[in-house]
Amino acid sequence: MGCCCGKGNSAVGPLSNIKFTSLNGANSNKNIESSRFSKIGISTTNPLLLIKGYKNKPLLPLEEALKPFNGKIPHLDEQIKEAKSKCHYPSEHNLTHDESAAIYLYSMGGNENSVYNRLQKSWASNSRTQMKPWFKYLKLLKTGLNKLSNVEVEAWQGTFYDKNLEKTLTSNSLKLYTCMSPCSPSVQQAKNDIHGHANSKKILVGYRSVNGKDVTSYTVNNQKEIMIWPGIKLNRSKENEHDEHGSLIFHLTGRKNSRRKKVNQREKHFVCPTIYCHNYCRGGHALNHCYGFSHLSHQCSHHCGPISKCFLCRKHLPNLRECKQCHVVFCEECSTQ
The missing domain is CATH 3.90.176 (Toxin ADP-ribosyltransferase; Chain A, domain 1)
Known part of the structure; x- marks a missing residue:
């Protein structure tokens, strides 16, 4: 060839x-x-x-x-x-x-x-x-x-x-x-x-x-x-x-091509799972951060347990996100686009 x-x-x-x-x-x-x-x-x-x-x-x-x-x-x-x-x-x-x-x-x-x-x-x-x-x-x-x-x-x-x-x-x-x-x-x-x-x-x-x-x-x-x-x-x-x-x-x-991997990570953004909220991240930010959503991290599970449950899957998880508009708390797996 x-x-x-x-x-x-x-x-x-x-x-x-x-x-x-x-x-x-x-x-x-x-x-x-x-x-x-x-x-x-x-x-x-x-x-x-x-x-x-x-x-x-x-x-x-x-x-x-x-x-x-x-x-x-x-x-x-x-x-x-x-x-x-x-x-x-x-x-x-x-x-x-x-x-x-x-x-x-x-x-x-x-x-x-x-x-x-x-x-x-x-x-x-x-x-x-x-x-x-x-x-x-x-x-x-x-x-x-x-x-x-x-x-x-x-x-x-x-x-x-x-x-x-x-x-x-x-x-x-x-x-x-x-x-x-x-x-x-x-x-x-x-x-x-x-x-x-x-x-x-x-x-x-x-x-x-x-x-x-x-x-x-x-x-x-x-x-x-x-x-x-x-x-x-x-x-x-x-x-x-x-x-x-x-x-x-x-x-x-x-x-x-490490640059392509970063681009693919950036394509994943949070959307509020509450039907009538319509809050979503508009992108254009650093990795692991979404505008309009707070990162809740609570690792003290040996003493007081996880901070809350995911609104959708109901699992107790140490790392969750909170919508700043309607204050619903959810995990990354359940509400990313």
Whole structure:
């Protein structure tokens, strides 16, 4: 499967703030099936900027999703028919026929006019204009991938040694993001995919906590494969190593989005359970505080018991809220929106 990488050291597209690290291993069309992990799928700017809005597209059959490429990708109809006839369906993960075929189609390399190669070139162009026709297909592909479980193992890619790539991976001044990339759960397989002298110096990258999906059953050759979606911010690890041939081994870890958790907590606010009161918190405050409601905390249960009972569940609890308008007392579980 492709990544956001083109050929060369970096590529700047029409969106001037997008610059993708673009280092491919030694690939040829003849060996594209066996060289799936010889690209380093990282970007120095979030690739999701190129496909912003694809989630809003309707979920369509595979033929409709790829309709913008009719007459532009030779033998597209034959590729779609092959994918639908050979894909893993019915699926134990409840993928639809079209979702499974979308993953299978993306794994079909072998020539310049495959969907895999055409999509990879569009990513490498760094052009939102070139990516827009792919939005409906990406929506179908992502919907299918979402039904697969995340894998916990480290996912690997490799390429021949490149000084610029080493500089990118070690620089603390550059941000790193995942690109749409295939990886192997085996570091040895990633090494084997780098064609050339067995003892040549290489760069190997392992990804952890990037929500990788095991697509092994859904690809052309059933080779063990993990697919990573673009746009996950990466942390560099201090555990970088060298092997006996001087190859560099880097470990990158997906960052947890702690900001999203805080936003979800803020969405929970108190509403007075009294029918005719209509008092409610209007939000816009610090966590664990709601305007118009008093926090009653009484922990002296060993001596005098809880302060009161919840108006709704009637449980004696040490932490309750009181509506300042009608003075009803209730617990958090019974009256939050």
